[in-house]
Amino acid sequence: MAATKDRFIETTCELLEAQGYHATGLKEIVEESGAPRGSLYYHFPDGKEELAANAVRRSGEAYARSIAKNLKEDRSISEGVHDFVLNIADRVEASGYRSGGPLTAIAMETATTNQRLNKACRKAFNQIRDVFSEKLVKGGIDSKQAEELAQFITASVEGAIILSRTHHSGEPLRLIAARLRFFLKAFQRRKP
Amino acid sequence: MAATKDRFIETTCELLEAQGYHATGLKEIVEESGAPRGSLYYHFPDGKEELAANAVRRSGEAYARSIAKNLKEDRSISEGVHDFVLNIADRVEASGYRSGGPLTAIAMETATTNQRLNKACRKAFNQIRDVFSEKLVKGGIDSKQAEELAQFITASVEGAIILSRTHHSGEPLRLIAARLRFFLKAFQRRKP
């Protein structure tokens, strides 16, 4: 029951991140997912938009989980962020540069053209930022500084995903991982 | 003669950055540009793809010029980058968050689905990176380090554009401007 719905969302995630919103057809989603054709509008009465909103939400949650995992208690922020970005590099490479999460693409496509998806992207980005931020606060940085720094991390990683996908190489992401680690260390050293 | 062709490219730039590649129709481009319908395929025999490739190229060149302007001889790298990012923030705000350059959106949409546009995006990103890189080399940083740092700057700025557009606020870009300045200063201090 939930299985069919889930397959739709999962496939939508994959197609959206590879191609974007408008390039992905419902026909393609149905075929790729192997889920029953007729049940799409049963599970998602609002059609494509609702489907995409679910995909964005799922992707945001997955990212947040992955980040939290890499920022486990015992590790420093700089090392945790470093490893998280390396993980993304591996995933992007392994996918043949098709992957990277639907967020980036959808966010750009729908920033001013689709309120519902824009809102979904906002939430997802904030969720990601907050995971970084919380860890920074735990590390002793005051909350405003932490939020800003977390936003900076989020931006660099997003940008690096774009560069890696565009250049068909994990190098940009690995490079950003290293730089981010260096800068985060520098930041920590600043206020001891 | 070149005026019509130019108008097509200019309008394509604007529509691509607001909506992305697949969401933008040729019909829309023709109407918005006010250019004569019938001449589209005369100027661009390969149609939409060729048009988009031109838009991406133009956008890359415009960015490179803008960066170069902000990195004038007498200024430090950190201040130049800072001001450049602030300029983008103003532009993105002024456009109602519709703008930001077609590159980011097109790059994500076509990374693995359209060779020609992927190549165009690569070139544009490299062009942008190289402007930063050259300035860093002139500032005394060795060429490999400079290229890596330049890539880092490029990534952060791209990512910040996404966040600002998504959140309908210039703040993420302004924040990244400040952080980037801080980190660049830290980097310079490191090797005096």
Place this chain on the structure above:
DNA sequence: GTCTATACACTGATAGAC
């Protein structure tokens, strides 16, 4: 919950006149 059939708008592109 799932199916098929279908409506209807719109897409990018081409042909051929001017």
Place this chain on the structure above:
DNA sequence: GTCTATCAGTGTATAGAC
């Protein structure tokens, strides 16, 4: 250089049977 007419294909969404 520009125009109109037209093509075949695809897009999302809905209706109604099972």
